[in-house]
Amino acid sequence: MKSTITWMKLFPILFGFFVMGFVDVVGIATNYVKKDFFLSDTLANLIPMLVFLWFALCSIPTGMIMNKLGRKNTVLLSMGVTAVVMLLPLIDYNFNLTLLTFALLGIGNTILQVSLNPMIAQVVSEKKMASILTLGQFVKAISSFLGPVIAGIAASYWGNWKLIFVVYAGTTLLAGIWLLLSIDTDSPQNVKTTTSFRSALALFSDKIILWLFIGILAVVGIDVGLNTHIPKLLMAQTGLSLNEAGLGTSLYFISRTAGTFFGALLLTRIDSKIFMQSGMIIAIAAFAALLVSDQLWLLLLWIVIIGLACSNVFSILFSYALKHKPEHANEISALMIMGVSGGALIMPFMGVLSDGYGQIAGLLPLLLCMVYLLWTTGKLGKQS
Known part of the structure; x- marks a missing residue:
């Protein structure tokens, strides 16, 4: 019975790793954006850079936020940011808004990666942690695989590659609801709080x-x-x-x-x-x-x-x-x-x-x- 309960809590966390893989859409999206706005390679490369940058800037602040909100609430925050951000290119598709979209996607994904990984420790033993984290990376890799496929289908059959963001927004929303209903809220008091970059570093x-x-x-x-x-x-x-x-x-x-x-x-x-x-x-x-x-x-x-x-x-x-x-x-x-x-x-x-x-x-x-x-x-x- 205990094993069943563990897996019931683990499945929504693993589905969170699937959402984590959405950030890799930046690879195929950069090519579409470059074509749509007639960009040079230098300008187009701003897009993946904007995503990558936030792993350095937001990782430690996210750790501090988790100490106040708890891991579950921080994951839900990241999914909320991701779901909303996915809709921005459909509201007004211009280059500046596209840059903002991928910057916010990078922030949301950084928050998700920092907060989702330690959630594994809440539902599995230390002995199984490496195995389950590896399983999460496998789920993330599947998501990364599917990104270019979904974008190609959206462009070929729906006539608009940006409709991939609708698929991603809906999937992220479902993942957030599943996590909300399945995982108990962890207590921030279970960990020692950090109040500054200095104490984290x-x-x-x-x-x-x-x-x-x-x-x-x-x-x-x-x-x-x-x-x-x-x-x-x-x-x-x-x-x-x-x-x-x-x-x-x-x-x-x-x-x-x-x-x-x-x-x-x-x-x-x-x-x-x-x-x-x-x-x-x-x-x-x-x-x-x-x-x-x-x-x-x-x-x-x-x-x-x-x-x-x-x-x-x-x-x-x-x-x-x-x-x-x-x-x-x-x-x-x-x-x-x-x-x-x-x-x-x-x-x-x-x-x-x-x-x-x-x-x-x-x-x-x-x-x-x-x-x-x-x-x-x-x-x-x-x-x-």
Whole structure:
């Protein structure tokens, strides 16, 4: 009976991860907006930047808000913001309002990511936390997959790509109602309150929290770096056109999605430290092989293996952080999500190396990130 009750509370939280994936619509939407308003690449790139920026600016304030409102109410706030924002492009479709829409979408998604992840701790045991967080990432990946499909259907069959926002607004509203009716309101007094940025950032004085935060930077850097540079590598090594080389990025994304699904199953049976350690050893070996391969089928094979091996690292690091200091779960969640934005810091280094020494050299910082993550597993082992 207890297991049934847990799953009844877990399903609406997992559906919240589906809403979390709506932010990835910015990728396909940017292309439509660029076409609609005849934008240059530089101007069009303001749109994803506006979404990405808020992970750095709003993560810690959201942690503080959770201490006052509770996690459930903060999640409901984020869904309310998201549902309303989705309707703005349908009211008046102009470039300025579009920028505002995606800025607010970024804010809403930041609030959702910070507040939804620690809600898992309310309904599952610490032993199952890494597995369930991984399952949430799998649900989010499905949502990300469906975004371009829904936008294409809206454009082709309904004659207006922006109708995807109606679908998203309705789905977000349903998710909020389901969460409202299914999850008990948590007490803000259950956690130690934080009243300033200084007290939240003071958690970095804990070496474990600092190592985990840098780990989040590293794994997001790997994800962003590979998604960006895989087509360039394939073109450089095999002579493929850009359209053909884009297959590599899609393949990486598919392998990550499959990896989160299998990871959610395996992490219920395998210790997360051993699971991550094994995965990083495999990832480093595959990445080294990727750098020296020049045959297309081999390059694609290594890309798939790397995607599978790295797909669960984010969830494992996040779960370790929450378990390390559960009394500071809100603030820790904020710091970890702040690391999502910082992961892009690796891109300038990759760009400099690529311009100066070629695509292989540009990928080397990602190898360093993988080595760091393997080193981190040894430190995490001391906490288990």
